[in-house]
Amino acid sequence: MTFKVKILGKKEIIVDAGNTILEAALDQGIDFPHGCRTGNCGACKSKKISGEIEMSPFSEFALETEEEKLGFILACRSVPWSDCEIKIVDDQQNDDLDGIKIKKLEYIVSRFKKVTNDIYILNLQITSNEEFTFNAGQYAELYFDQCKEKHFSMANSPNSNELEFHIKTLDGGEVSNYVKTILKIGDTVKVKGPFGNAYLRNNHRGPIIAVAGGTGLAPILSIIKASQEIEMKQPIQVYYGAQSEMDLYFLEQFEEMTKKNKNLSFFPVVMENSGNKTFRKGLVTDAVIEDIQNFDGYKAYLAGPPKMVEAAEKILTSLGIRKVDMHSDAFYTPYDEIKDT
Numbered sequence: 129m130t131f132k133v134k135i136l137g138k139k140e141i142i143v144d145a146g147n148t149i150l151e152a153a154l155d156q157g158i159d160f161p162h163g164c165r166t167g168n169c170g171a172c173k174s175k176k177i178s179g180e181i182e183m184s185p186f187s188e189f190a191l192e193t194e195e196e197k198l199g200f201i202l203a204c205r206s207v208p209w210s211d212c213e214i215k216i217v218d219d220q221q222n223d224d225l226d227g228i229k230i231k232k233l234e235y236i237v238s239r240f241k242k243v244t245n246d247i248y249i250l251n252l253q254i255t256s257n258e259e260f261t262f263n264a265g266q267y268a269e270l271y272f273d274q275c276k277e278k279h280f281s282m283a284n285s286p287n288s289n290e291l292e293f294h295i296k297t298l299d300g301g302e303v304s305n306y307v308k309t310i311l312k313i314g315d316t317v318k319v320k321g322p323f324g325n326a327y328l329r330n331n332h333r334g335p336i337i338a339v340a341g342g343t344g345l346a347p348i349l350s351i352i353k354a355s356q357e358i359e360m361k362q363p364i365q366v367y368y369g370a371q372s373e374m375d376l377y378f379l380e381q382f383e384e385m386t387k388k389n390k391n392l393s394f395f396p397v398v399m400e401n402s403g404n405k406t407f408r409k410g411l412v413t414d415a416v417i418e419d420i421q422n423f424d425g426y427k428a429y430l431a432g433p434p435k436m437v438e439a440a441e442k443i444l445t446s447l448g449i450r451k452v453d454m455h456s457d458a459f460y461t462p463y464d465e466i467k468d469t
């Protein structure tokens with residue numbers, strides 16, 4: 129027995145009895161959005177227009193009970209029992225960057241604080257009525273006086289009035305020197321952006337893993353803040369690697385966020401031994417492998433030093449996360465030898 133399934137905007141497919149709509153669609157050459165194919169990520173979400181469909185078990189994060197009541201289905205779990213009509217939910221709708229324009233705007237330094245031996249947190253307030261629109265996880269070019277522009281990720285939520293940047297300074301960097309010795313509250317900084325594709329995919333319903341190294345914490349922080357604001361409910365695990373205990377920052381803020389948001393967990397990992405036994409020791413990527421065995425339906429956000437990001441990409445790919453579900457922001461710079469990261 130077979131059933132006809134009309135996919136609005138695409139062609140009609142034939143589904144063998146007992147087969148899922150997604151499998152049949154993919155077999156028949158339909159470009160149907162999908163991820164895990166096991167009911168965990170929500171990428172194949174569709175709306176049933178007509179017909180009888182039975183769904184096998186799926187994750188509540190991929191499809192909420194309310195959505196199911198409204199007639200939404202997961203195509204990877206949906207077996208038709210009559211001819212049907214469905215419409216793919218446009219998962220990409222919120223994911224694209226339509227409506228976001230690159231601008232160059234002038235800001236004033238409102239706060240400026242050293243938080244580790246070499247990391248500063250810079251808060252900027254806009255001087256005009258113009259809005260700087262971006263997606264959580266993106267970055268901007270910052271222009272400090274006569275210095276060559278340099279890329280930094282926004283650490284604030286896109287809804288915040290102030291922009292926040294985390295700046296790691298190293299000896300010899302032009303911007304590093306400027307930040308360490310000249311920059312002060314009230315100074316003007318120009319910001320051009322946003323740029324980058326490693327931004328939060330709002331429609332994803334599967335679990336999220338975020339791996340950050342050093343000031344890679346900034347874009348991850350923005351992603352976490354935004355995910356909490358739009359009340360994403362799936363498990364979100366943040367792994368944060370640093371050389372030593374001294375290089376960790378924002379721990380209290382993360383502790384507070386994890387208390388408020390039960391779906392969020394945070395794991396700082398340090399490379400070097402310290403007297404403090406509460407921190408895990410080793411490579412941040414090793415901690416990830418130790419903790420998570422099944423990456424079904426996951427999306428990954430990775431940010432920080434290129435070596436860490438590349439290692440995490442390799443490991444996560446070998447463990448089953450697809451490339452399209454990996455959103456990486458490696459902090460490459462033109463000054464690799466005397467690098468501000």
Ligand code: FES
Nearest residue numbers: 163164165170204
């Ligand atoms: S592909 Fe259907 S939920 Fe992931």
